[in-house]
Amino acid sequence: MYGAASIQALLDELERLPGIGPKSAQRIAYWILNADKASALRLADAIAQVKSAVHFCPQCFNYAEGDLCDICASPKRDRGMLCVVSEPRDIAPIERTAVFGGLYHVLGGALSPMEGIGPDELHIRELMGRLASEDVREVVIATNPNIEGETTAAYLARLIKPLGIPVTRPASGLPVGGDLEFADEVTLGRALEGRRPL
Template sequence: MYEGAVQELIDEFGRLPGIGPKSAQRIAFHILEADREDMNRLADAIRVVKDKVKFCSICFNVTEQETCSICRDPKRDETVLCVVEESKDVMAVERTRSFRGRYHVLGGSINPIGGVGPDQLHIRELLGRLNDEKIQEIIIATDPNLEGEATATYLGRLLSTIGIRVTRLASGLPVGGDLEYADEVTLGRAFEGRRTLNS
């Protein structure tokens, strides 16, 4: 253990997802050795993102305005809605250039062990959108892991009585993976081969 501020910095980095103790220590020492101007820019960028960025009032994607650029775009297909877990998944889907509809970000996935149930997600808001908008198809694009599959199954059952076509991304995505890490071709093929969850 290091003294004072250095250990506090290591501890804070260690709390970030995907950062283990050794990575946290490497990052902390990089900051200590880096140019002060560079680190001030980093600190400013963190402050600005925390001050300016919020969630879209319609789809819950990240934005600096009341609504995100996708929700404001009149050229997007209003009849197709892609449901994803996180904002980073929106960007993964956008990179494929296979989807021109709109999005709904759940804010996570159902994970009983982690204490996340349907009430902690933006599912109520999703149902509200179905009343207000011209949606004809919902594409469930949750991660192909245990939590993502549980979320997709829950949504499929919930939406089966509404009379809107519900589809799930097709194979091509590895089970246990994250959409964020899928390449554009694989994710694009998954969109093309999506399957209906309700009949």
């Protein structure tokens, strides 16, 4: 950018964002330059606000603003159901289904010996603490259906089952609206193994 050093500084910051290359950064920078001041500052304020107000929920390790996150604080949630996820970002897609009405527990990752992530790096101790003190009827382990996620799920299941709490896992199978023709063999194999009576 030629003419003003602070525009270059903005471009540098924008290019550090995920999925933003030089062209997108330039388009966004020009949008900010042309936007009215209040509108552009709302974005700056939203970033600052998130960094000052958001912390981890001490109960479930989701993002939170108050003492607890909105989900843990809600009186409407079923406290007998607990869904274990790897990251806070995994909560949004589950909430959008409106099928699960319980609480969450965010592990903060998944077991990965390759990356040096063992049980002590995840919020597993806190999970076991919740299971010991709260009255949980079922634990749904919704870690990702990949190697790390499956390993984590198996590890947690072995840990939780002795407590006498049922442990479940979302079904693997064909995506709704998908084509048999384009399904990979692992997914289709899982779908066949998990076939259900009609």
